[in-house]
Amino acid sequence: MPAERSTLSRILSDYGIGAAFVLELALFSVLSPHFATVDNLLNVTLQTSITAIIAVGMTFVILTAGIDLSVGSLVALSGVLTTVVLRADLPVPLAYGAGLGAGLLLGALSGAVAGILVTRFRITPFIVTLALMTIWRGTAFVITEGRPVWELPEGFSEIARGRVFFIPIPTLIMIVVFALAHFVLTRTKFGRYVYAVGGNSEAARLAGIRIDRVLVQVYMLSGLLSALSGILLASRVDSGQPNAGLMYELDVIAAVVVGGTSLFGGRGTVIGTLIGSLLIGVLRNGLNLMNVESYVQQVVVGVVILLAVMMDRLRKR
Amino acid sequence: MASPLLAMTGIVKEYPGVRALDRVDFDLYAGEVHCLVGENGAGKSTLMKILGGAVQMDGGTIAIDGRKTVIGSPVDAQRLGIGVIYQDFRLVDELSVAENIVLGQEPEGYGFLTVLDRKAEHKRAQEVLALLGESLDTRMPAGMLSAAKRQIVEIAKALSRNVRILVMDEPSASLSDHELNNLFAIIRRLKSEGVGVVYISHRLEEIFSIGDRVTVLRDGSRVETGAVQRMDRRTLIRLMVGRELEQEFPREDFAPGGEILRVDHLNAGMLKDISLSVKEGEIFGIAGLVGAGRSELAHVLFGAGVRDSGSVLLKGEIFDPRSPGEAIEAGCGLLTEDRNRYGLILQMNVRENVTLSNLRELVRGLVIDRRSERTTAERFARQLKIKAPSVEVSVETLSGGNRQKVILARWLFTQSKLLIFDEPTAGIDVGAKREIYMLMNDLVRRGIGVIMISSDLSELLGMCNRIAVMCDGRITGILKREEATQEAILSLATQFAEAEDHAG
Numbered sequence: 001m002p003a004e005r006s007t008l009s010r011i012l013s014d015y016g017i018g019a020a021f022v023l024e025l026a027l028f029s030v031l032s033p034h035f036a037t038v039d040n041l042l043n044v045t046l047q048t049s050i051t052a053i054i055a056v057g058m059t060f061v062i063l064t065a066g067i068d069l070s071v072g073s074l075v076a077l078s079g080v081l082t083t084v085v086l087r088a089d090l091p092v093p094l095a096y097g098a099g100l101g102a103g104l105l106l107g108a109l110s111g112a113v114a115g116i117l118v119t120r121f122r123i124t125p126f127i128v129t130l131a132l133m134t135i136w137r138g139t140a141f142v143i144t145e146g147r148p149v150w151e152l153p154e155g156f157s158e159i160a161r162g163r164v165f166f167i168p169i170p171t172l173i174m175i176v177v178f179a180l181a182h183f184v185l186t187r188t189k190f191g192r193y194v195y196a197v198g199g200n201s202e203a204a205r206l207a208g209i210r211i212d213r214v215l216v217q218v219y220m221l222s223g224l225l226s227a228l229s230g231i232l233l234a235s236r237v238d239s240g241q242p243n244a245g246l247m248y249e250l251d252v253i254a255a256v257v258v259g260g261t262s263l264f265g266g267r268g269t270v271i272g273t274l275i276g277s278l279l280i281g282v283l284r285n286g287l288n289l290m291n292v293e294s295y296v297q298q299v300v301v302g303v304v305i306l307l308a309v310m311m312d313r314l315r316k317r
Numbered sequence: 318m319a320s321p322l323l324a325m326t327g328i329v330k331e332y333p334g335v336r337a338l339d340r341v342d343f344d345l346y347a348g349e350v351h352c353l354v355g356e357n358g359a360g361k362s363t364l365m366k367i368l369g370g371a372v373q374m375d376g377g378t379i380a381i382d383g384r385k386t387v388i389g390s391p392v393d394a395q396r397l398g399i400g401v402i403y404q405d406f407r408l409v410d411e412l413s414v415a416e417n418i419v420l421g422q423e424p425e426g427y428g429f430l431t432v433l434d435r436k437a438e439h440k441r442a443q444e445v446l447a448l449l450g451e452s453l454d455t456r457m458p459a460g461m462l463s464a465a466k467r468q469i470v471e472i473a474k475a476l477s478r479n480v481r482i483l484v485m486d487e488p489s490a491s492l493s494d495h496e497l498n499n500l501f502a503i504i505r506r507l508k509s510e511g512v513g514v515v516y517i518s519h520r521l522e523e524i525f526s527i528g529d530r531v532t533v534l535r536d537g538s539r540v541e542t543g544a545v546q547r548m549d550r551r552t553l554i555r556l557m558v559g560r561e562l563e564q565e566f567p568r569e570d571f572a573p574g575g576e577i578l579r580v581d582h583l584n585a586g587m588l589k590d591i592s593l594s595v596k597e598g599e600i601f602g603i604a605g606l607v608g609a610g611r612s613e614l615a616h617v618l619f620g621a622g623v624r625d626s627g628s629v630l631l632k633g634e635i636f637d638p639r640s641p642g643e644a645i646e647a648g649c650g651l652l653t654e655d656r657n658r659y660g661l662i663l664q665m666n667v668r669e670n671v672t673l674s675n676l677r678e679l680v681r682g683l684v685i686d687r688r689s690e691r692t693t694a695e696r697f698a699r700q701l702k703i704k705a706p707s708v709e710v711s712v713e714t715l716s717g718g719n720r721q722k723v724i725l726a727r728w729l730f731t732q733s734k735l736l737i738f739d740e741p742t743a744g745i746d747v748g749a750k751r752e753i754y755m756l757m758n759d760l761v762r763r764g765i766g767v768i769m770i771s772s773d774l775s776e777l778l779g780m781c782n783r784i785a786v787m788c789d790g791r792i793t794g795i796l797k798r799e800e801a802t803q804e805a806i807l808s809l810a811t812q813f814a815e816a817e818d819h820a821g
Binding site for chain 1: 619621640646653658661662664673674676680683684685731
C-alpha cells in the first residue's frame, strides 16, 4: 500500500522541472543584465533548436524503452549528403528538393534499418544504434575525405539564418515540431501505442498492437528529425561538416531525461523534453554571459543534470 | 500448553488515511500450521511483512519463545529464525540452485576476496534438499526451474538458515494439484521437525487439508481464531466477507445453442491432436497440471503461437489468426494468466486500458475522440461494476478483481464472440470471485463463448458445463458436468506417466 505523497514530492512532481526552469531564468536575469533581453532569449532558442528537435524523436524512442545513439552521426551525414547534392549542378529548385530530400530520406532510412534490426533480429537498441553511430560517422568522413563541404548555393544559409517577423526559422521549426509531437503523443492512436509498448510490450502485443510496426515508426521518426536538425545545422554553418553533431546523442538524452521521461519507458512527455532542452540551453547561455570558463561549464552542466534526475527520483518516492 | 513460539499482540499499523492493522493478535506454536485468511486488503500481507521485518509496526508487541523482541529489519527476522516465502519468489535466476540456497550465508573469510568453496556449497544445498525429501540438480540455474521447484528452493533456502517460523504467502498460486500435494508433504515434514508454519491462501480447501488453526482477518481486525476442525467452508467465507454469501458458485443453466468454436485435430508445438467444441450457453472448462499445455492452447487460439496443422472455426468461419491483432479482429479475447505482466499497461489509467484494443472505433480523423473514449470507458465501468473513483485513475490503484474487470471491459469493447479466461480468479478474493463468475454467466447469456482454464478444481466443477482435461499437450478426456469429479479429472490429468516428469 503506497504511502500518501508528501507535499514536497507533490509540488516536485507537478511542477518540478518547470519550477526549476523558472528559477533558473530568474537567477540569470538577476546575475546578468544581458540575459533577459529579447535578442538573447531568441538566441538561446536558436541555439537550442538543433538538439531540441532531435530530442523530440529521442523522447518517442525512450518512451518505448529504447535508445538512439545514432542521432549525432546522422546530423553529420545528413548535412554532408544534403550539401554534396546541393553542389551538384542542378537547376535551383530541383537542387534544393534533391538536397533536402536526400538528407531527410537518409534519416528515415537509417531509422527504418535500426527499427528492423531491433524488431526482426532482436538486437538491443543500444547496440544497433551504437553500430549505426560509427557507421554513419565513418561514412560522412569517407564521402568528404575528411574535409568540410563548402561553396554552397547562395541562399542555403538563409534557411537557418532567416527570420519570420523577428523569430529565427529554426526556432519556428522547433516550435512546430514540438506542437505536432505533443499532439501526436497525446491525441492519436500512434501516441497511445507508443506509451503502451513502452509501458509493457508483451501486454501491448496481447492487446493486439503490432509492436514491431510501432517501434520501426518510432526509430524512423528519430532518424528523420535528426536529419532535419543536421540540415539546419549545415545551413547555419553554411557547410557540410563530417564532424558535426559530435556527442549530440548524449546532450539529447540528457535533455529528455531532465525533462522527466523514464529510461524504462512508458512515462514522459515532449513538453518535459522542451523544458529540459531549454533548461540546459539557458544554463550554457547564462554561464557564457557570466564569462564562466567553458571547462567549468561542463562541470556545472553535469551537476545540473544529476540534480534534475535526483529530483525525478524524489518525486517517484 | 507450552508458551507459543511466536506471539504477536495488539499489532497496529497505520498508513496515511487507513489503519491497516487494528490491534491484531496472532500466535504460532512449534509444529503447527496456522492459516491466515481474509480478503485482499484485510491486512494479511501487512501482518506478515511486520513479522518479516520489511515493515515497522506502530503499536503492539512481538514475543518469540516468550521473550519480547524487536524486529527492525529483514536481517533481524532472519537472525530470529523467521523465514518468509513471498508469492513472487526472490530467487536470482542466473545463480545455481546451490548458490541461491546459500546466498548471504557465504563464510566471512577475507571479505570480498573470500574464495567460495563450491563443492561445500553443493553439498550443503543437497543436504537441505534431502531434508525436504527432494533431489534437484543443484548446479542448474534457478531461472530454469518450474514454479513448483522454485518454491522448493525457497523453502530449502529458509531451512538452511535454521528457520523456526516459516511464512508462506499464497504458495499454491502457481502449483498444480499434484505439486500441491508434494508441498503439503514437505510442510508435514517441517511440522514434525518443530517448525511453525504460517500459511496464507485464498483457496479454502487447502486450509482444511493442511491447517491446524485458522485466523480470519477482515478490514485490518482479527475476526476469529480457532481450530480448523471446528470450522466449515461456509463459516469461513461468512467470517471473511462479514455477511452470508448466498452461493459460492452461482451457476446458471442456459439452453444449449449453436457451436461457437470448433477445433479439429490441432497440432502446435507441444499441443497434439486437440479437438473440442464450445457451444453457446455453456462455460467450457480446461483442467490439467501446470505444464499440460492449457495456456499454450489459449495462446495458439489467440494467434500468439504458431500452428502446425489442424483447423479451427469461430462461428462457422475459418479462424487462423497470425497475431493477437487478427484474433481480436475475428472476435476472440484472452484474459491472460498474469494480468499485471501480460494484460494491463500499469502506467496507464482505466480508460486507456479499456480502449487499447479498439482505438480505431474512437478515432475521428486523426485524433482519438476524448469524449467518446471517456463515455465508452465509463459505460463499461458501470456495466461491470468496476470499483474505481473514476476511469482516470491508474489501474495500479485497483484490486485484483477490478483489474480483471478492466481487461474484460477491453474485450467487451472489441465485441468478442469468444473469451478465454486463463486462471481468472488467481489472487482474487472470495467476494470478487463470485462477481467474476456472475459476469461469466452474463457473457454466456449474451451468447458469448466462454472458456475457463483453471487449476482450481472446485471452481471448474462449480461453474463449467463441460471440462476438458489436458495432459502432456493432449486432451485426455472431456467430462460432462454429471461425470466430472475431482478424482475423474485428476486421473485424466495424470494419464501419461511421463507427464509428471514434464509437468511444470
